[in-house]
Amino acid sequence: MIASEETFRRLMTKAQAGDKLCYSSLLTECEKWLRRYYAHKINPAAIDDLVQETLISLHRKRASYDPARPFLPWLAAIGRYRWIDSLRKIYRHEHDQLYEEMAADPQDETVAAKVSLERLLDRIPPKQAEVISLVKIEGLSILEASAKTGQSESLVKVNIHRGLKKLSSMVETE
Numbered sequence: 001m002i003a004s005e006e007t008f009r010r011l012m013t014k015a016q017a018g019d020k021l022c023y024s025s026l027l028t029e030c031e032k033w034l035r036r037y038y039a040h041k042i043n044p045a046a047i048d049d050l051v052q053e054t055l056i057s058l059h060r061k062r063a064s065y066d067p068a069r070p071f072l073p074w075l076a077a078i079g080r081y082r083w084i085d086s087l088r089k090i091y092r093h094e095h096d097q098l099y100e101e102m103a104a105d106p107q108d109e110t111v112a113a114k115v116s117l118e119r120l121l122d123r124i125p126p127k128q129a130e131v132i133s134l135v136k137i138e139g140l141s142i143l144e145a146s147a148k149t150g151q152s153e154s155l156v157k158v159n160i161h162r163g164l165k166k167l168s169s170m171v172e173t174e
Contacts, residue, residue, distance in 0.1 A: 003029040008071040037079050054082040120167055128163030131156045
């Protein structure tokens with residue numbers, strides 16, 4: 001059973017005062033709480049590492065806890081930041097792998113560009129991605145794209161404009 005907010009607060013207050021037994025109990029209870037917190041957020045194989053990283057962060061930040069405020073939102077904030085850091089690490093690793101693969105064979109630059117473009121197009125609404133692909137990549141006219149998608153010509157133009165604007169902002173932020 002997971003401890004109550006009041007139990008967490010009491011244990012943390014005593015731990016801040018130097019009670020090692022309460023600190024040990026606090027870490028045990030936090031570990032249980034964090035396992036449940038991360039259970040639906042990450043791969044089960046990565047939970048142990050993330051819980052340990054979060055407990056280390058809790059240890060480093062324990063002096064910043066204010067006993068007058070609730071403990072669980074404070075713990076959840078630390079957990080959320082650790083989770084985001086782990087997602088960044090995963091994304092960075094995948095991103096680095098993609099560039100390593102691209103650098104390995106310069107002949108495949110076209111393939112890498114296509115993969116990058118497909119990933120970007122997957123991040124915008126499907127109707128926008130479809131008309132951008134038809135008009136800007138395949139070279140169809142607005143009229144032909146309109147006939148193929150069932151969208152009006154003006155809607156095709158609007159979807160292209162909005163989609164390109166979103167793609168441009170995505171590329172600028174990366």
